[in-house]
Amino acid sequence: MSGYTRLLQQLHQTESSLPLPTIQAALAHHLANVQPIPTTLVATAITSKLYFAHPFTLPVLQSLQTAFRHALHLKYALVDNPGRASSSIFAQSIKSQMNEWVGSVMKGLQGGHVVMRLAVSTGLLLGSEDLRIEKKLEFHRKGKIEDEVVIALAEALDLYKYEADSARPVEWEKEFQKDDADVLSAQSLPLIPREKLGALPLEEISKLLTSCIVSAFQEGKFLDDANALAATEANIFFNSIAALSKLQSLVLTLSLEPRSIDGLCTAASSLSDLRQVCARVEGSIEKIVTGSSSNAWQVLKTLLFCCVMITEASLSASLYIAPSTYKSISDSTPTTLAICTLQALGHLSYVVHQFGGVTSMGTPSEDGSENGVFKEMRRTFYLALDILASSSASDSTQNLPEAFIKDLCTSIPSTSEGPSSRLPPLDKLHLAKVSYTLACIEQLISVLKADTVSATVWPVVDRYLYLPETANDVDPESFRETYEAAHSVILAFFASHANANANTQSSDSEFVQRLVPFYTRCLLENSDDKKLSTVQFCMAFSALVRAACTFQAGDVQEGPEKYTLGWFCISELVKALKEEEEKHTGGEKLHRLRMALVSCVSAAPFVLLGEVLGEVRRTITEADMGPSPSDIKGKGKASATESAGIPKQALTLKQKQELIRALYREVIEEVGDREKEFVIQWWYANLELLGRGLEQSEVGVKSDKEKSGAISRHGGHESATMLARL
Numbered sequence: 001m002s003g004y005t006r007l008l009q010q011l012h013q014t015e016s017s018l019p020l021p022t023i024q025a026a027l028a029h030h031l032a033n034v035q036p037i038p039t040t041l042v043a044t045a046i047t048s049k050l051y052f053a054h055p056f057t058l059p060v061l062q063s064l065q066t067a068f069r070h071a072l073h074l075k076y077a078l079v080d081n082p083g084r085a086s087s088s089i090f091a092q093s094i095k096s097q098m099n100e101w102v103g104s105v106m107k108g109l110q111g112g113h114v115v116m117r118l119a120v121s122t123g124l125l126l127g128s129e130d131l132r133i134e135k136k137l138e139f140h141r142k143g144k145i146e147d148e149v150v151i152a153l154a155e156a157l158d159l160y161k162y163e164a165d166s167a168r169p170v171e172w173e174k175e176f177q178k179d180d181a182d183v184l185s186a187q188s189l190p191l192i193p194r195e196k197l198g199a200l201p202l203e204e205i206s207k208l209l210t211s212c213i214v215s216a217f218q219e220g221k222f223l224d225d226a227n228a229l230a231a232t233e234a235n236i237f238f239n240s241i242a243a244l245s246k247l248q249s250l251v252l253t254l255s256l257e258p259r260s261i262d263g264l265c266t267a268a269s270s271l272s273d274l275r276q277v278c279a280r281v282e283g284s285i286e287k288i289v290t291g292s293s294s295n296a297w298q299v300l301k302t303l304l305f306c307c308v309m310i311t312e313a314s315l316s317a318s319l320y321i322a323p324s325t326y327k328s329i330s331d332s333t334p335t336t337l338a339i340c341t342l343q344a345l346g347h348l349s350y351v352v353h354q355f356g357g358v359t360s361m362g363t364p365s366e367d368g369s370e371n372g373v374f375k376e377m378r379r380t381f382y383l384a385l386d387i388l389a390s391s392s393a394s395d396s397t398q399n400l401p402e403a404f405i406k407d408l409c410t411s412i413p414s415t416s417e418g419p420s421s422r423l424p425p426l427d428k429l430h431l432a433k434v435s436y437t438l439a440c441i442e443q444l445i446s447v448l449k450a451d452t453v454s455a456t457v458w459p460v461v462d463r464y465l466y467l468p469e470t471a472n473d474v475d476p477e478s479f480r481e482t483y484e485a486a487h488s489v490i491l492a493f494f495a496s497h498a499n500a501n502a503n504t505q506s507s508d509s510e511f512v513q514r515l516v517p518f519y520t521r522c523l524l525e526n527s528d529d530k531k532l533s534t535v536q537f538c539m540a541f542s543a544l545v546r547a548a549c550t551f552q553a554g555d556v557q558e559g560p561e562k563y564t565l566g567w568f569c570i571s572e573l574v575k576a577l578k579e580e581e582e583k584h585t586g587g588e589k590l591h592r593l594r595m596a597l598v599s600c601v602s603a604a605p606f607v608l609l610g611e612v613l614g615e616v617r618r619t620i621t622e623a624d625m626g627p628s629p630s631d632i633k634g635k636g637k638a639s640a641t642e643s644a645g646i647p648k649q650a651l652t653l654k655q656k657q658e659l660i661r662a663l664y665r666e667v668i669e670e671v672g673d674r675e676k677e678f679v680i681q682w683w684y685a686n687l688e689l690l691g692r693g694l695e696q697s698e699v700g701v702k703s704d705k706e707k708s709g710a711i712s713r714h715g716g717h718e719s720a721t722m723l724a725r726l
Contacts, residue, residue: 004030011048020063023050027067031105032074038101042108046116056115058180058236064116065184067121068105072127075101076135096138102128102141104150121145121370121701122188129191146192149185151297156181174527179215182208183236186243190250202255203266209248210270212237212605216244217303220280221231222296223287229296229709238302245306249313256317261326267314268332271340274307278347285350289428304351304377311341312380313389314407335400338387345381346436352377353432357440357481359488361601385443401447408437409456431478434464438485446496453493454511461486465522467531487532489539490519494547509551513565516548520569524576527592534592538599538662545569546603563605570608574615590656594619598662601679602670609675613682619661620651660690 007026010016016023027045031038045051051064065126092100102124109117123698125145128174131137144541173325182205189197216237222228232238252270255263283301288296319462326333345352352358354375388401441457442447448457468479523540526532534539549566577593597616604612651659671679 004034007532008044009344011045011050014049015048020060024063024067025070027064028070028074031071032078037104038071039104042105042120043112046109046112047121048188052113056180057136058183061180061184062537064119067125068120068123069130071128072098072102072124073130073619075129076137095137098137098138099129102139102145106141106144109148111365114155115181117148118156118184118342121148121152122185123651125149125188125191125516128166130447140491146196149188149192150196150199152161152592153181153189157201157204179208180238182212182247183244186240186247188459189247189581194254195276197250197254202251203262206248206255206266206270209244209251209272211247213241213306214273214277215301216241217277217281220277220285222299223284229293229299232299232343233295238299240308241302246495247307247312252310252314253317256314256321259321259325261332262339264318264321264326264334267318267341269334271311271314271337271344274339275347276309276342278307279343282347286429289350291474300348300351304348304355307341307344308374308377308380309350311337311344311351312383313378315341315380315383319387322576323394327632333391334401335389335391338384339404340406341384342388342440343378343407345377346411346433349436350429350432351483352436355437357432357439358382359435359529360483360520381439382443385440389444401444402449403447405441405444405452406456411459412437412460420498431482434460435478435482435485438464439501442485442489442492445492450511459487461489465490466526484536487526487540490515491543494543498543498547500549506553512547512551516544516565516569519544520572524572527589527596528575529588534588534595537592538596541569541573541596542599545600549603549605549608560618563608565612566604567608570597570604570612573600574596577619591651591658592657595662596654598659598666601663601666602672606675606678609678610682613679615687616663617690620656620663663690 003026007023007030010018010023010026016282027041031041031087034041044066045064053060063386076094076098079094104118105124109120125142128139128142128145136624215233216232218228218235219231219254222232250262252267255266257263281300285300287293288300314337315334318337321334345358352374355377358378360378388404391400407623413430437460441461445453445457464482465484475683494512523532523544527537548569549563551565573593573596577590577597580590582594597612597619600612601609601616631723667679667683
């Protein structure tokens with residue numbers, strides 16, 4: 001008995017004696033090799049008892065789809081075989097033979113059941129895309145295949161819509177769900193031009209896809225027990241989640257492109273369902289933190305990827321919808337989509353943290369990716385925040401950013417009052433949630449009211465401004481991320497205040513007046529080693545001084561008295577600096593305080609600049625220069641003995657070079673135009689004094705190449721002349 005005859009026998013049996021993959025391979029082989037045309041075999045396959053058996057099952061339909069996909073590959077290999085090529089100059093080209101074969105297959109689909117046509121046409125479309133990518137083969141029949149996929153899917157959706165509406169649906173209609181049609185076409189629909197997809201009922205497809213995705217994750221209950229997790233991994237929707245997510249992204253984009261209110265409602269409904277799944281997961285996520293289930297972690301990562309893919313597409317498409325489209329008509333707006341996105345990511349904050357968090361920049365690798373950082377997630381996060389922040393300008397949505405921040409802050413457990421109230425909960429889940437909350441606050445603080453900042457935001461931030469001294473169960477990296485995020489929120493608030501009009505009293509001025517003295521002391525307490533780094537400390541203190549100097553008394557004219565709050569910060573820093581010098585302890589803390597004082601040069605207003613520069617000069621010149629490490633190494637024990645008598649507050653050569661470089665950068669790059677002339681004159685007058693002790697240094701102080709300025713190793717006259725010309 002020939003193989004072709006045995007294949008026909010197996011197709012006409014309800015229960016085949018051969019495994020389905022074997023029949024799938026045989027069908028693909030004979031479709032490619034049958035002569036003269038495969039039309040009859042196609043018609044036989046789609047009406048056979050094996051494939052056209054009721055109820056339809058997705059594995060069987062996917063087998064039929066794969067058979068036709070592979071058949072296209074086999075046919076190409078057959079016609080491209082040089083050994084079988086005709087020597088006639090009139091022989092058909094490969095492209096012509098492939099077009100003829102595809103046309104014959106399409107004829108075999110005529111009159112077939114809509115589900116069979118959908119399975120076959122999607123298989124052909126996937127195969128044609130494979131040949132386009134691998135063999136650079138394009139043939140005009142591909143357009144006919146695309147049309148057939150669209151028509152078959154539309155008919156399938158229309159056919160099974162009566163399942164819910166009809167009181168007496170036929171039996172097989174109960175078995176095959178519309179969700180299965182979406183899974184069957186999920187890989188092929190993104191290959192079809194968008195103008196053709198626009199003919200489909202996108203809203204209905206979006207609802208079905210959302211239902212598939214929610215079912216894939218067991219409605220967020222897959223962490224409840226081991227059986228639920230196993231059911232999720234075996235779920236046929238979960239195994240197709242990548243294709244389903246990609247198709248949902250495309251469908252929502254197409255729904256939003258007409259910039260209609262219907263598209264916004266469709267997207268809002270889908271994102272809301274995803275958010276609910278993430279919310280259910282958050283309640284059970286502690287189980288994988290305390291346990292060691294790698295399978296659960298894989299499902300969680302898949303859920304995060306799915307959410308990011310869908311929300312990013314929705315937010316990007318919603319950017320171009322004019323406010324007039326949805327104003328006073330519907331509750332669904334781009335801001336609604338942004339809030340759903342941020343809330344979903346918030347529920348998965350622990351998973352987000354495992355990818356470096358939403359604020360980590362990562363280190364670019366050779367292939368352009370970011371090590372340890374999910375860059376698409378960061379892009380989605382900041383896009384959602386931008387949309388939410390911009391909504392504050394609209395009267396109808398001005399309370400949404402504040403409502404969102406209040407919800408985030410209230411979701412964080414508060415600590416009890418007392419001596420231990422400064423030490424908040426330190427478990428990983430809590431710290432990840434707080435870090436995410438602080439990242440959101442940092443970006444939205446410019447649109448928050450002063451009352452919200454003082455009453456809602458500050459109690460959360462205050463608890464994380466200090467590193468815990470004794471906490472054996474804390475993850476140092478997790479808490480440090482939260483610690484730095486808390487300081488970033490304060491700096492963002494100061495930057496927002498400093499950017500306000502200096503001639504007007506903003507609503508947060510009273511809070512700033514109370515916050516500045518506290519945060520000044522806080523920063524000085526965080527100047528110790530292993531807390532804020534030197535760069536972080538300098539940036540923070542400079543921002544603090546700049547914000548404090550914007551607070552002005554309305555009845556005081558221009559003068560030092562007008563900047564009392566700013567001078568308070570500088571004087572406290574100078575006081576701490578002198579106290580540290582008197583302790584004779586030296587170390588990085590003393591150098592960190594000196595660097596912070598230098599960073600205040602560009603932050604101080606013109607009337608305080610002379611005082612600040614005077615303190616900078618005193619700090620640099622009054623400290624004795626200690627020997628360089630190379631000197632001690634070169635002179636041996638004698639030099640080491642001599643250096644033992646040098647005060648510990650003395651500047652090392654490296655530290656003095658770093659101070660001069662920082663001061664030079666402040667003069668050239670950071671100081672404003674109004675103060676530039678005064679600062680350059682001061683620099684010229686004090687250059688030799690500042691450069692004393694650097695004449696023998698091996699490394700001079702140089703600026704970037706564009707400025708071409710330098711402190712000379714022979715007194716600095718060349719640098720002074722060049723700076724004076726600026």
